[in-house]
Amino acid sequence: xxxxxxxxxxxxxxxxxxxxxxxxxxxxxxxxxxxxxxxxxxxxxxxxxxxxxxxxxxxxxxxxxxxxxxxxxxxxxxxxxxxxxxxxxxxxxxxxxxxxxxxxxxxxxxxxxxxxxxxxxxxxxxxxxxxxxxxxxxxxxxxxxxxxxxxxxxxxxxxxxxxxxxxxxxxxxxxxxxxxxxxxxxxxxxxxxxxxxxxxxxxxxxxxxxxxxxxxxxxxxxxxxxxxxxxxxxxxxxxxxxxxxxxxxxxxxxxxxxxxxxxxxxxxxxxxxxxxxxxxxxxxxxxxxxxxxxxxxxxxxxxxxxxxxxxxxxxxxxxxxxxxxxxxxxxxxxxxxxxxxxxxxxxxxxxxxxxxxxxxxxxxxxxxxxxxxxxxxxxxxxxxxxxxxxxxxxxxxxxxxxxxxxxxxxxxxxxxxxxxxxxxxxxxxxx
Amino acid sequence: xxxxxxxxxxxxxxxxxxxxxxxxxxxxxxxxxxxxxxxxxxxxxxxxxxxxxxxxxxxxxxxxxxxxxxxxxxxxxxxxxxxxxxxxxxxxxxxxxxxxxxxxxxxxxxxxxxxxxxxxxxxxxxxxxxxxxxxxxxxxxxxxxxxxxxxxxxxxxxxxxxxxxxxxxxxxxxxxxxxxxxxxxxxxxxxxxxxxxxxxxxxxxxxxxxxxxxxxxxxxxxxxxxxxxxxxxxxxxxxxxxxxxxxxxxxxxxxxxxxxxxxxxxxxxxxxxxxxxxxxxxxxxxxxxxxxxxxxxxxxxxxxxxxxxxxxxxxxxxxxxxxxxxxxxxxxxxxxxxxxxxxxxxxxxxxxxxxxxxxxxxxxxxxxxxxxxxxxxxxxxxxxxxxxxxxxxxxxxxxxxxxxxxxxxxxxxxxxxxxxxxxxxxxxxxxxxxxxxxxxxxxxxxxxxxxxxxxxxxxxxxxxxxxxxxxxxxxxxxxxxxxxxxxxxxxxxxxxxxxxxxxxxxxxxxxxxxxxxxxxxxxxxxxxxxxxxxxxxxxxxxxxxxxxxxxxxxxxxxxxxxxxxx
Ligand code: SF4
Numbered sequence: 003x004x005x006x007x008x009x010x011x012x013x014x015x016x017x018x019x020x021x022x023x024x025x026x027x028x029x030x031x032x033x034x035x036x037x038x039x040x041x042x043x044x045x046x047x048x049x050x051x052x053x054x055x056x057x058x059x060x061x062x063x064x065x066x067x068x069x070x071x072x073x074x075x076x077x078x079x080x081x082x083x084x085x086x087x088x089x090x091x092x093x094x095x096x097x098x099x100x101x102x103x104x105x106x107x108x109x110x111x112x113x114x115x116x117x118x119x120x121x122x123x124x125x126x127x128x129x130x131x132x133x134x135x136x137x138x139x140x141x142x143x144x145x146x147x148x149x150x151x152x153x154x155x156x157x158x159x160x161x162x163x164x165x166x167x168x169x170x171x172x173x174x175x176x177x178x179x180x181x182x183x184x185x186x187x188x189x190x191x192x193x194x195x196x197x198x199x200x201x202x203x204x205x206x207x208x209x210x211x212x213x214x215x216x217x218x219x220x221x222x223x224x225x226x227x228x229x230x231x232x233x234x235x236x237x238x239x240x241x242x243x244x245x246x247x248x249x250x251x252x253x254x255x256x257x258x259x260x261x262x263x264x265x266x267x268x269x270x271x272x273x274x275x276x277x278x279x280x281x282x283x284x285x286x287x288x289x290x291x292x293x294x295x296x297x298x299x300x301x302x303x304x305x306x307x308x309x310x311x312x313x314x315x316x317x318x319x320x321x322x323x324x325x326x327x328x329x330x331x332x333x334x335x336x337x338x339x340x341x342x343x344x345x346x347x348x349x350x351x352x353x354x355x356x357x358x359x360x361x362x363x364x365x366x367x368x369x370x371x372x373x374x375x376x377x378x379x380x381x382x383x384x385x386x387x388x389x390x391x392x393x394x395x396x397x398x399x400x401x402x403x404x405x406x407x408x409x410x411x412x413x414x415x416x417x418x419x420x421x422x423x424x425x426x427x428x429x430x431x432x433x
Numbered sequence: 434x435x436x437x438x439x440x441x442x443x444x445x446x447x448x449x450x451x452x453x454x455x456x457x458x459x460x461x462x463x464x465x466x467x468x469x470x471x472x473x474x475x476x477x478x479x480x481x482x483x484x485x486x487x488x489x490x491x492x493x494x495x496x497x498x499x500x501x502x503x504x505x506x507x508x509x510x511x512x513x514x515x516x517x518x519x520x521x522x523x524x525x526x527x528x529x530x531x532x533x534x535x536x537x538x539x540x541x542x543x544x545x546x547x548x549x550x551x552x553x554x555x556x557x558x559x560x561x562x563x564x565x566x567x568x569x570x571x572x573x574x575x576x577x578x579x580x581x582x583x584x585x586x587x588x589x590x591x592x593x594x595x596x597x598x599x600x601x602x603x604x605x606x607x608x609x610x611x612x613x614x615x616x617x618x619x620x621x622x623x624x625x626x627x628x629x630x631x632x633x634x635x636x637x638x639x640x641x642x643x644x645x646x647x648x649x650x651x652x653x654x655x656x657x658x659x660x661x662x663x664x665x666x667x668x669x670x671x672x673x674x675x676x677x678x679x680x681x682x683x684x685x686x687x688x689x690x691x692x693x694x695x696x697x698x699x700x701x702x703x704x705x706x707x708x709x710x711x712x713x714x715x716x717x718x719x720x721x722x723x724x725x726x727x728x729x730x731x732x733x734x735x736x737x738x739x740x741x742x743x744x745x746x747x748x749x750x751x752x753x754x755x756x757x758x759x760x761x762x763x764x765x766x767x768x769x770x771x772x773x774x775x776x777x778x779x780x781x782x783x784x785x786x787x788x789x790x791x792x793x794x795x796x797x798x799x800x801x802x803x804x805x806x807x808x809x810x811x812x813x814x815x816x817x818x819x820x821x822x823x824x825x826x827x828x829x830x831x832x833x834x835x836x837x838x839x840x841x842x843x844x845x846x847x848x849x850x851x852x853x854x855x856x857x858x859x860x861x862x863x864x865x866x867x868x869x870x871x872x873x874x875x876x877x878x879x880x881x882x883x884x885x886x887x888x889x890x891x892x893x894x895x896x897x898x899x900x901x902x903x904x905x906x907x908x909x910x911x912x913x914x915x916x917x918x919x920x921x922x923x924x925x926x927x928x929x930x931x932x933x934x935x936x937x938x939x940x941x942x943x944x945x946x947x948x949x950x951x952x953x954x955x956x957x958x959x960x961x962x963x964x965x966x967x968x969x970x971x972x973x974x975x976x977x978x979x980x981x982x983x984x985x986x987x988x989x990x991x992x993x994x995x996x997x998x999x
Contacts, residue, residue, distance in 0.1 A: 007976040018979045094562065105517055126505050130763035130778070135555065137770030137974035142624055164974060171972050172638070248625065276764065279754065283626035285768070303503045304495075304532050304563050307510035307525025317516035319523050319531075321507060394558065400497055400767065401975065402558035404983055433520060 005408040010039040011091070011388030013157050014290035014398035015164075022408055029389075029409070036158035043389065047411060049370050051383035067414060067422075070365075070382045074341065075426035077363040077379075081339035083315065084109035087328040088345030090292035093393025093405070096416035097294075097301040100343065103424045105306075105314045106431055110337070113298035114291075114345050115310040116327040118256050121265035122288045123299070123309050124323065128265075129272050134251075134285040135399045136164040141171040142283075145247035147183045149271065150207060151255025151289050154191040160289070165251070166195075181247075183240060185210070186257065198240060206230020208263040210237070211270035217241035218277050250284040256291070287399055292345070293388075294395035297402075332358045340364040341423075344416065348374030367419055385413040393417070436461050436473035437929050439896065442483035443903055445864055447872040448887035452864045453903055455480060460894040463928035467890060476931070478898045481923055484867050485886050486545025486895030488874035491664070491699045491734050492815040493746055494535045495549050495563035495572070497556040498767060498775040502529035502744045502816075505765055506779065509744060520941045528743040528779075528816040532566040538822055540569040540933040543897025543922035546885055548878060549574045550664070550699065550814070551615060551748045553769040555975070557607035561986040564946050569932050571885075571895075571991075573878075573947040575664050576609030577748055577773040578650060580621035582972070583965060585639040588649045594999050597653035598959040601951040601997055604659070606960075606981035608948040608990075611661035611878070612654050615748035616668050617643040620774040628751035631668050631678040632685070643668050644685055651696065655689045657951035658995035660879030662690065662732075664697045670752045673708040676717035680724050688730035693879050700736025700814035701725075702796035714788055715851035716795045722802035725809070732877045733803065734810035737796035737827050738789065739819035740782045747817065750774030771973060782819070787851075790844035792818075794852040800831055801857045806868040807876065825919035828870070831861045832908040832915055860909050880947065883991065894929040897922045946990040951997040 008020040022043060023031035029047060032040040054070035055062045078084045086104050089097050090113055097113075104111035115123065139146070146165045153160040161167050170176040184196035185207075193199045202210050206229070213229040216222065218241050227234050244250055252275055258267045271286060278284040290296045299309035306312045308321035311328075324330060328347070331337050332355035339362055348356060349372065359377045366374050366381040375381055385391035388405035390413060396402050414422075437460040445453050459469040493499050503510060503526060513527035513534060524534035539547065547567075552560045552574040564572040578584055578600060587595035600612060618636035619629045625637055632644040647665065654663045667682050669675040679701065686696045698704070707717040725731050747753060750766055753776020757764035765777040782789040796818065803809040811828065815821040830837050834857075841848070841855055849855055861869075875886020884893040901918035908915045925933040932940050959965045960977075969977040 007978045009979070018976050098566070102522075105523055123504070126765070127507055128763065130505055130757075130765040131501070132764065132766040134766070134768035135770045135974065137555075137972065138624060138768045140974060141770060141972055169971065276757075279626060280758075283624070285766070299504065300500055300559070301562075304500050304566060306523070307503055307514075307531045307534075308507060309504050314517070314523065317518075317523060318514045319510070319525050321510070394562065396559075400501070400559075401555060402562070403975065403979065404558065433517075 008408060009388050009403055009405040010035050011293045011386060011395070011405055012039045012042050013293055014296060015157050015160050016293055016395060016397040016403045017159050017163060018403055024408060027409060027411065038158060046369070046386050046389060047409065050411070051369065051371055051381060054380065054382045057379045067382065070380055071419065071422045072426060073380050074365040074382070074423045077339045077365060078107055078341060079427060079430050083337045084339045084341065085328060085331055085337035086111045086341045086343065087347065088114060088343040089298040090114040090295035090345050092294060092344035092416045093387040093391065094294065094297045094301050094395065095393055096343065096420050097298050098305065099417060099420045099424050101302060101305045103420065103427060104312070106427060106433060108315045108317065110313045110326055110331060111302065112311045112326070112328040113302070114295055115299055116323060117329060117350060118291055118295065119259055119288050120310060120323055120327065121259040122268045124265040125268035125272055129269055131272065132275050132279060132285055133287055133399065135401055136397070139251040139285065140164045140168045142249040143170070143251040144173065144179055145181045145183070145243060145250040147185065147250070147252045148192055149185040149252060149254040150257025150261065151253060152190040152192050153289065156255065156291065157289055181243060183243065198243070200232050200236060200240060203231035205262040207258055207261055207267045208270055211267065211274055213237050214241050215270070215274050215277055218245060218274065244278055245281045247282055250278060250282065252284065252286045253289050255289045290398035296398055296400065297394065297396035300396050329355055338362050342374055343367045343420070346372045346374050348372060348377050367416060369413070382419055383413060384416045384419050385411065391415040435929060436469040438469050438473045438475045439483065439898070440475060440477050441480050442478040442898065443480050444483045444888060445867045446485060446888045447864055447868045448875070448881060449889045458483070458888060458896065460929040463894055464884065465888055465890055465892045465894055476924060480902055482863065482899045482901040482903050484543070484897050485871045485888050486897050486925065486927065487543045488546040488871045488886055489544060489812065489815070489821065490548050490810050490874040490878055491550045491812050492547055492821060493550050494547060495532060495567060496552050496560035498746045498777055499529060500559070500563065501765055501767065502746050502777050503531065505763065505777065506744060521938045528820045532563050536567045536569045537938050540925050540938060541921055541936050542824065542919065543899065543925050544570060545895035545925065545927050546571045548610065551575060551577055551613055552609060553577050553773050554603050554607045554609070555769050555772055557609065557982050558986055561608060561946065561982055564944060565988060567944055568942040569927060569944065571945040571947055573610035575611045575613035576604050576607060577613050577615060579614045579617045579646065579748065580773050582771045583968065585636065585641050585646065588641045588645050589639060593649050593652050594957065596649050597656040597999050598953060598957045600650065600653045601657045601953050602959045605950045608946065608982045608987060610947060610949050611659060611664050612650050613664045614647060614650055615666040615773065616670065616752065617646040619668055619751055620748060623750040623774050624768055629668055632682055647682065648685060651686065651689070656999050657997045659949050659951060660993050662694050662697050664699060666699050666747065666749060667704045670703045670749055671756065673706050673710050673714045676705050676707055676721055679704040679721055683724050683728060683731055686728065686730055693876060694732040695730040697877055698731060698733045700812065700817065701733040701799055702736040702738060702792060702818065705795050705799060711788060714791060716791055716798060716853065718795045718798035718802055719853060722799050725803050732808050732810065733799065734812040735796045735800050736812060736814040737818050738782050738792040739813065739823040739826065740784050740789070740793065741819065742779070742781050743816045743819055744777060744779050745817045746775070746777040748773045748775045750776045752776065753778055784844045787845040787847050790848040791851050793844065794848055794854040797830055797837065798852060798854050798857065801859045806861070806865040807873045809869060810873055810877065811869040825916045828866050828919050829912040829915040832866065833910070833912040834858060834860055835909060836912040863903055883993065894926060896926040898924040943989050946987045947993060948990060949993045949995065951995045953997045953999055957999050
């Protein structure tokens with residue numbers, strides 16, 4: 003069977019033009035997706051955990067959904083400071099129930115944002131965010147900057163759908179008329195096709211952004227001969243390109259948010275874009291990684307007021323990144339139970355945090371065995387949104403997309419499982 | 434069968450010409466009925482003022498830009514936090530509260546129905562998701578068409594029917610309610626960092642004018658027989674001297690509908706400015722209100738400004754950038770491809786600031802100078818002029834000259850020379866307030882026939898009982914009591930079920946989403962038009978098949994179908 007206009011549940015591009023062919027409950031062909039998306043689609047049904055599993059001495063045993071959910075609810079109810087972490091590769095509906103559960107339990111809920119674009123949000127909270135939807139860039143932008151990111155590898159269709167290789171309504175020949183500037187510490191694949199590659203010494207982004215701001219404001223005189231390895235000549239040239247553009251779009255990745263300077267880098271980039279808006283039109287967009295990490299920020303925000311790291315231990319919603327973020331809570335060995343949903347801290351968190359995760363009762367909800375599995379006491383496999391479950395996700399530019407289901411493998415959805423756990427929690431802890 | 438009897442209610446129900454009458458209200462299964470059985474639940478209103486549930490015909494409470502306002506403002510979130518208790522979720526936010534906070538605070542003030550003022554069709558799903566998390570009010574969303582490429586191309590080709598077909602399809606597809614136009618043409622120009630100055634400037638590339646966009650959409654709205662009229666945020670918001678543009682726009686409006694207005698002009702306070710710059714900035718509420726008095730086909734809302742901190746948010750992207758350059762605070766912008774834009778900045782309206790003081794006066798002047806209360810709705814363009822929790826103070830200002838004078842004494846001393854407010858003696862009565870806060874809204878939105886905004890037999894039992902004894906207090910003098918009374922309803926009843934009492938939330942409700950669905954002849958169905966589909970799939974960043982909002986995003990909902998004249 004052919005399924006058209008399917009949505010890829012991999013990266014924040016949320017490409018919605020996939021053509022998927024299924025035969026006897028298996029995916030046999032995926033068209034239009036990049037290798038990342040198509041591998042996920044083609045392979046996911048094979049590598050699924052067959053049923054929930056529980057620790058049994060040194061090994062594992064299979065268990066029922068009923069027992070696993072009961073266990074999860076028990077662990078959360080027993081905890082003084084439960085942590086619910088992850089949420090970036092699941093449907094918005096499940097995120098919403100997660101928030102309500104964290105609220106009722108007086109727990110902390112945090113998404114993977116805290117280890118990727120958390121600093122971008124802190125910057126936005128200081129100075130705002132001049133952005134737009136991706137179609138706006140596609141149709142208008144004659145200058146695109148990728149700063150500290152490599153879409154060719156991490157968001158492979160970003161350039162063909164939204165920037166360099168995309169047709170633009172207001173451009174005769176979009177590929178020829180659109181300029182590309184890449185700023186990075188190393189010459190990435192993306193950099194090799196750029197019209198202008200600005201190589202910054204590691205840790206130098208803040209200085210380079212400041213220099214560009216100064217030049218755009220007409221103060222080239224204060225800029226030294228080289229800034230973090232970039233010549234003044236190139237800076238002046240890039241600033242001029244930025245001012246001459248009819249519509250400029252700046253994209254940046256975790257290379258900016260996690261480099262020295264962190265949120266200050268992003269703040270500086272936003273202020274550069276603000277400044278450029280006094281001359282022409284500019285927008286800025288963080289390249290969000292997981293397909294629905296932005297959705298977790300959206301859902302958390304309308305329900306609690308804050309995009310991530312929300313602590314309900316005092317019955318109010320309290321937010322203080324650095325204190326209420328998952329890594330910090332784990333590092334301080336503060337939480338005494340953890341529910342991990344649709345993410346893999348086992349592959350990304352510092353060792354100290356993982357040790358604590360392994361110490362406490364940790365439950366993982368994830369379709370596949372991951373690096374987090376060995377740290378858990380129980381894992382509950384669920385359907386993959388966009389394949390065997392439908393649900394909502396928010397694209398990196400805030401456009402909400404409905405992911406559709408084209409397979410039925412008999413797994414419950416994240417919403418169903420978290421809903422079941424929540425139901426049991428509510429039976430004990432009445433609202 | 435669910436029955437409720439509200440005894441000893443002092444009812445004001447303008448739609449049914451009840452201007453204050455002691456009576457009992459019987460409710461069965463969510464509707465007002467003749468009488469109920471002996472087992473009905475009884476509420477004794479004790480002679481207190483009882484009105485149809487409040488309706489806000491222009492507010493920003495759900496959707497992409499509202500949520501971005503929260504996201505970027507942890508300081509505002511901290512300013513409104515309350516603990517989780519009973520059925521009540523924890524809340525955050527003062528000027529852009531969380532969905533729950535909005536819902537609870539409106540409920541406590543007796544409001545049962547809200548119209549979200551601006552939904553970009555591409556992001557409609559988001560608005561509906563937030564509607565589902567707004568448990569205590571019925572919700573509807575005005576859908577933005579100010580920079581819609583398909584519509585502008587149809588206008589350029591002189592094809593109003595095509596424009597109407599696009600609008601009709603879009604509203605049905607995204608489960609929207611009415612047509613909203615925000616700075617027509619200006620939001621498309623803003624895609625290039627530009628704006629239009631008034632209704633005669635051509636939009637870059639499309640070469641149509643704001644006037645043509647407004648006129649075509651007015652005709653489209655009537656062709657589609659939508660319940661609500663076109664809902665317009667005029668060009669040039671917030672600029673000194675903009676009243677001329679506002680009046681020119683009002684003069685475009687024909688009278689095409691005998692049940693309701695043909696144009697709803699929103700937050701007119703922001704569009705009634707005189708002067709050539711900030712130095713000689715002054716009120717032009719008089720000529721604008723005068724024009725409204727002569728044009729029964731126009732309804733406006735105040736867009737009252739109240740002093741204090743708030744967050745401004747609108748689809749009017751270029752306006753927000755201008756405001757940012759004035760305030761130098763943080764600025765967010767979000768252009769939506771092929772459709773519209775939006776911007777957000779926090780502001781602080783200060784009594785010591787002359788411009789802010791004049792703005793405050795203008796909103797009140799409009800409400801006092803528009804003679805017919807059915808033509809002027811009480812709003813703040815929440816949260817742009819002020820958060821909606823300020824409504825009770827606005828009611829009191831309109832009812833009491835004494836209160837106005839007392840407040841006037843605290844604003845910038847030069848305000849008197851730039852406004853006429855001190856000379857206005859009018860004091861609105863209870864009936865006029867009821868019109869401006871519910872009955873008028875229901876009529877303007879075209880929802881009286883579904884039982885909104887009144888308490889006649891068959892009406893939805895959305896009822897607010899306020900701790901105010903109309904015969905016993907003099908609102909002109911005892912304005913403090915008026916503020917207190919309207920801030921905290923004794924009872925707020927939604928569909929026959931008490932949901933708030935004396936400031937406490939009683940239930941976790943379930944709202945109804947009201948949406949319009951104009952039925953268009955199959956041969957005019959734009960979704961079957963190859964050019965349109967081609968345009969859509971080529972230039973939007975989502976596929977046309979993924980654009981409509983699926984039914985599952987609407988839980989309880991009411992579809993208002995109309996036979997389109999096309
Ligand atoms: S770019 Fe991202 S969303 Fe698009 S197909 Fe590749 S992995 Fe999927």
